[in-house]
Amino acid sequence: LRRGAPPVAAPRRGRHVQGAGGPRAALQVSQGQQPRRQEDEGGGRCASAGRPRPQLSPQGDASLPHLEATVRRALPVLVRSTAPNLPPRLRVGLVLVEGTDWVRHRRVVNPAFAMDKLKTMTTTMVSCAEPLIKEWERLASSNESREVEVEFSKLFQDLTADIISHTGFGSSYKQGKEVFHTQRQLLALAVATLLNVQLPGLKYLPTKNNRLKWMLDKKIKTMLMAIIQPRLASNGGGYGDDLLGLMLEACLTTEQGEKGDELTLTLTMDEIIDECKTFFFAGHETTSRLLTWTMFLLSVYPEWQERLREEVLRERGKENPTADMLNKFKEMTMVLLETLRLYTPVMVMLRKPISDIRLGSLSIPKGNGIAIPIPFLHRDKEVWGDNANDFDPLRFENGITNAAKTPQALLSFSIGPRSCIGQNFAMLEAKSVMAMILKKFSFTLSSSYVHAPADHITLQPKFGLPIVLRPLDV
Numbered sequence: 001l002r003r004g005a006p007p008v009a010a011p012r013r014g015r016h017v018q019g020a021g022g023p024r025a026a027l028q029v030s031q032g033q034q035p036r037r038q039e040d041e042g043g044g045r046c047a048s049a050g051r052p053r054p055q056l057s058p059q060g061d062a063s064l065p066h067l068e069a070t071v072r073r074a075l076p077v078l079v080r081s082t083a084p085n086l087p088p089r090l091r092v093g094l095v096l097v098e099g100t101d102w103v104r105h106r107r108v109v110n111p112a113f114a115m116d117k118l119k120t121m122t123t124t125m126v127s128c129a130e131p132l133i134k135e136w137e138r139l140a141s142s143n144e145s146r147e148v149e150v151e152f153s154k155l156f157q158d159l160t161a162d163i164i165s166h167t168g169f170g171s172s173y174k175q176g177k178e179v180f181h182t183q184r185q186l187l188a189l190a191v192a193t194l195l196n197v198q199l200p201g202l203k204y205l206p207t208k209n210n211r212l213k214w215m216l217d218k219k220i221k222t223m224l225m226a227i228i229q230p231r232l233a234s235n236g237g238g239y240g241d242d243l244l245g246l247m248l249e250a251c252l253t254t255e256q257g258e259k260g261d262e263l264t265l266t267l268t269m270d271e272i273i274d275e276c277k278t279f280f281f282a283g284h285e286t287t288s289r290l291l292t293w294t295m296f297l298l299s300v301y302p303e304w305q306e307r308l309r310e311e312v313l314r315e316r317g318k319e320n321p322t323a324d325m326l327n328k329f330k331e332m333t334m335v336l337l338e339t340l341r342l343y344t345p346v347m348v349m350l351r352k353p354i355s356d357i358r359l360g361s362l363s364i365p366k367g368n369g370i371a372i373p374i375p376f377l378h379r380d381k382e383v384w385g386d387n388a389n390d391f392d393p394l395r396f397e398n399g400i401t402n403a404a405k406t407p408q409a410l411l412s413f414s415i416g417p418r419s420c421i422g423q424n425f426a427m428l429e430a431k432s433v434m435a436m437i438l439k440k441f442s443f444t445l446s447s448s449y450v451h452a453p454a455d456h457i458t459l460q461p462k463f464g465l466p467i468v469l470r471p472l473d474v
């Protein structure tokens, strides 16, 4: 993963010649609308204090042709680089570890996402959605119009938080939810202060914001320890079949030496805590966005809404969906993939080459940031055909690899060894929730909806997603 790129000479003056120069490196170091300051990868150093790092941020047609085909091929030789301004306490777990640490983490976390384990979690996903369905039915029946308007953007955020709390922490889901709630506060604080000028050392000073961040951080750690410690103490009885239990099992089997030479796979307590935080950061908002945009597209394309409803009812009638049944939903899978293509929740992947490399006609020196703009690549007519901007789930009829001119064109979950570990989890979750809604309601966009997709770390409808639900039995 890290060694693939043969070193090539790094042209010192080449960037402008290659049409990728942008402004000269200064406080503002990238071409696009990047934040005003950039921290160094190690955390804490900013452009004004340390060496500015140029970032290649292809935007629009001018620079895209250089990168289109080659970016995908280059992904394996680039290492992940973090959002430059993300505070260290939010850079956690598997998403951000590198090298042998990554191998160790990924092996421990992998078993928790095995399909047979996920299947048992489907029941939990369905039962988290069930009370909402009942509540909407009740509200609709009490309205004269027999309809109910629901704001789905916020609702899906709460629902996916509920699902990840239950599937992540089982019977400790209430404490899990509290952890996630605190993480959300920490994230909101980080985002609110993202563009503040950072002076070196400022993060160590007991400012009001810093004290609040430290307090929240400590609270998260204490709460997670309170969930993890009793599990560890109860060895012999198993650690639970939720994500945490499965991870502890993978971790501790190796620690007890059952596999002898694999002792290095063990995670420390701090690392386990980091992985628990990762479940939430990586898995909750992204999945809620997938659900949000699917709901939006099905409202706009009623013929597809009807096709999916028929598929759901054909397989299982009015019964709750099971994992095996969800895996059979071909048209639902096609619609979800098309939603991921048009409204990818993660908009940018940040990478840096570990040695000087060539990307098509561009030479990129080692360590320079590359922002890979997924929405541009997902709407490229060269790759997806002339209807690249249209909603056409049929393009996925013969699977992902045959949907475009290049086999790995869909980048929503990334590709290669560092691709999303939670993609099957996310797809099962989205299918469970959509099946529950489709079998009970038909729905349309509310007249108050305003179409304004906005990039707030993930892609979300700026003014929410108000939808009018009508129970099918009425």
Ligand code: HEM
Pocket: 080, 094, 095, 096, 106, 278, 279, 280, 282, 283, 284, 286, 287, 290, 344, 345, 346, 348, 349, 350, 411, 412, 413, 414, 417, 418, 419, 420, 421, 422, 423, 425, 426
């Ligand atoms: C629709 C939902 C999701 C989308 C669109 C998504 C997208 C992505 C993408 C694009 C990456 C690669 C990021 C990069 O290379 O910079 C990634 C990695 C990752 N995702 Fe997801 N994700 C989703 C759901 C989930 C869920 C449900 C979980 C866990 C509960 C999860 C956990 C992770 C982890 C741990 C990684 C890092 C993997 C590694 O580096 O080995 N994701 N995801």
